[in-house]
Amino acid sequence: MSEVRTLGALYLIWLLPLFGAIAIWTLGPQLRRGAGWLGSATVIASFVLTVLVTILNGAASPAARSAGTDVPLVTWIPGFTFGLQLDPLSLLWTLIITGVGGLIHVYSIGYMWSDRAIARFFAYLNFFVFAMLTLVLSDNVVGLLVGWGLVGLASYFLIGFWFYKPVAVAAARKAFVINVVGDTGIMFAVFAIFAATGSIGYAEIFAKAGTLSSGLIIAICMGLFIGAAAKSAQVPLHTWLPDAMEGPTPVSALIHAATMVTAGVYLIARFAPLFNVSPTAQEVVAIVGAITMVTGAILGVAQWDIKRILAYSTMSQIGYMIMGVGVGAYQAGVLHFFTHAFFKAQLFLGAGLIIHALHDEQDVRKMGGLYFRMKFAFWAMLLGTLAICGFPFFSGFYSKDAIVYGALEHGHPVLFFAGVFTAGITAYYMFRMLFVTFFGPYRGEVPDELLAIPPPAHTAEAEETHGAHAPAWLMNAPVAVLMIPTVVAGYVSWGGVSSPWYRFFGTLFGESDNVAGVPLPIPEWGSTLFVSLVVTVGIVVAYLRYGTPAAQADSIERLRREAVGMPPALRRAFWFDDAIAALIVRPAQALGTFFARTLDPHVIDAGVRDVAWLAGALGAIFRKLQTGLVRGYALTIVIGAACFIAYFALIGGAK
């Protein structure tokens, strides 16, 4: 067997989660926790089918594997043809979406055990998996855009899952609107692509990539990148991601860490043939990725909410990935997606264990000493933290290394140093979180004032009834399973370009144009050593500030001082939200008010009224004119009407 076969399994892989969502939605609340099992079963079935397809296709020739397979679905108009395709890139994402997704589904049964709306939760979660599969399995850019919009919708539903909380509602809307900004970027790319190639299919587009002008390719790539930046929380479109933590924690793990937010990485890797021929576009992507990477890490230092710490770390890590694919180191960027999916899911699910046990407490200042109460959660968080820091021989070590060295290889020394620097900060804030959460005294009973925690702006009654508790294994088992890849996932890249990882993709990404031929100042092991050193420094600084016995004993006072002394730039997250509100939201509202309250009733309407009135009493016009009572806008309208008539008269006369 030399060609890739899917035996119709592709339809099933794609649609099973949708069937699950529809079944849960229609059967509704009767299912209760059964919804969780049904949802998990469909996603896991998708995963099993994907694995089977992968194994069956192991026999296919490397070239056939790279090219993948394609099944048609529907044609709108000539050129707008939709279909599904499975090539290495979509296969990898499908494995993660259904695999990690399946684990998080099972975990969610435990996490949402006593929530009244558990069925609604699983309907949304299953719908998300379907939407994400649509995004990665599509063989064309409009189908990708459909998936792109639908994952945004699922994300909106799940951020605002507890819709009686005003903060959750606002966060959901913010996430949706910012993502629509991204959608319009991709739409623009679609228009430009279709006008130039007459098609929306990847294969046809890439076949004609050579015939496009470089200016057009830059425009297309920038449109795509606006989409990628919005979905993957790149500066300045990142502000929705920290707020998105209002959703239930398993959602943060699946959508806002492991899968959806990495869609931007997928998009750029998918369009590698276009980005490869446009060094300018690559430069922009890499620089924005690097800025995001540094910004996210710096802001991660200043957070108190355990989920917001993880959210900023996600933003920063996606910055790494975007920088990786931006410089042309596609395998490295995608490898970091692969390892990040495991260790970040691990971290979020571990944080979920804590939040669940502490009855929805998320402020690390109110934690402390949890090591003695929750050993399993501690080990889960420790492994995840070591992996995200890039500690040697954990999964993140390999992928982060590959990216920073890739930046150097492709001739970006500044980005290399930015990457190394960020690795140090990452180690610092992640270990800060670990020490404050798990060591020192338990501060759950300490009054808020002593920790400088501001009083809540509103009080939302807790929806969950904490009477019944799920069996512990439901939440622990998925975390335990994730521990394995969190440690070992990076080993797939052992052996550099001859590793299974590189062979898996084959020639999919082509050759990037801008591989610098210059000899590198340091070899790869030198870079690795340098990164490891900086990471160690970060860990040591975190230990000195939060981990020493003295610091632990004095933790309440120290944390209070740190909270009070937080610089405004960090507290306001570099004022991005304020800037968007002042520059875009408020002017748009003011303009709308002016249109609807002033222009419509007092100018256009009054003008039209006057025209009618004038027409009715022609004689009176002149009298009014003489007495000067005709309102200015009436005159405007008359002139306008005259222009309308004159326009046609002149055009008519010209012919």
Place this chain on the structure above:
Amino acid sequence: MIAALVVAPILAGLALLLLPRSADVAAKWIGVAVSFAAFLVALSRYGAADESVRWLQRPFVANFHVGIGTGPSYWIVLLLTLTSGCALMVTRLPRMRDFVVQMLVLLGAMTGVFVARDLMLFALFWDLMLIPVFLTLIAWSPSKTAGTAWKYFVYNLVGGLALLLATAAFGILQGTTDVLGATAGAFATSGGWSFWIFAGFALAFLIKTPVWPLHTWMPDTYADLPAPMAAIVSAVQSKAGLYGFIVVGLALFPAAMHAAVPLMFALGLIGLIYGAVAALVQDDTKRVVAYSSLSHLGLIVLAIFSFNPIALGGAVVYIVAHGLFSAGLFMTLGEVEAREDTRMLGRLGGLGARNPRLAGGLTIVSLAALGLPGLCGFAGEILILTGLYQAGYVWQTIVALVPIVIAAAYMLRVFQGVMHGPEVDDLPEREDMSPLELLALAPLVIAIVLLGVNPGPVASSPHSYETALR
């Protein structure tokens, strides 16, 4: 049978007057039955031959010529009959019998507009569809004065008169008005009088759509009409002008249409942004939908005047799509209003907790309206904009992308304002959607999804007008 689609609803409506005043329920279900029967008949008439009866010989030839074909007429008539039936199903109003009479007359008149193959007939039905809306505004408007009714009437009468004059002038010039069924371009005119005649048609079309700055009758009218009729007027009547630009403008006045491109692009683009921004700050949910229509319909104006086949196909898709979701919006928001006695966002909130089905219904129609990929609004938008770009209007396309973002903001503001947040204590607690209300919304939702997944047949429907594009 096509003629029956026009005549039967009007006759049935008038016959209802024979029923006793108290026969509200019977009248409603007769109305529903007539609408759905019309839908089924129309559905089966795909590609049916035209029907024609001789009418006038002097001063020019005019015939009672109707046809449904496979073009935009077919899809719009399906939209019209379907939304009428669905809207009537959930109508709860005082003096129900009289309201159903208005709805059925409106249904017949609008069907007449969309199946007329004779300009004179087109103009006749055009003016006829004004009357039931006017009477409804007088009799059922919540406001004490008849200001809105007269505003609607004067605006549309001006348009109607312009249309009638233009039609008469066309008839005298060409000797016949039986021209809409002819091969596109056969009666195409250019130069001299044709520009004046086109200007008359254009004024009528611009008012009816409405296009900025002739839109100020619309928010008041939509706000004051009972929800079921607001659904029909917004879903279908507002499309008469756009339909007119396609079947009258492109077929008969291609040269004048070309000449009007700069003006129409300016008006369309202004309306696109103006409507979206104004929708952002409305407190009245129906007014949000009204201003959003101004924005959405501006996009269709751009599509028609881009002279691009893909954009034109997208225009028809969006005409149907906008009809589906705006009807759905007026129906669901009407149900909110019927329950809570208010439609002001400042008063509403938190209904989702007790009305999950209503929340679900409003979600889907709102998402279609904000152009969620996979639903019908997106299909129309992407085809239109692809065509616009292909036609070379690059910066106009970029400007037209902005309202898509604003649409997400104002539609979510409405949806979340009504359904989400903490429950408001002093709102009356009412039952969730009844099975009947669900049943009435279901056909629209199904159509929204189907058209979103495959708009192909609708997108290729205006093929016969594409000759005019070259």
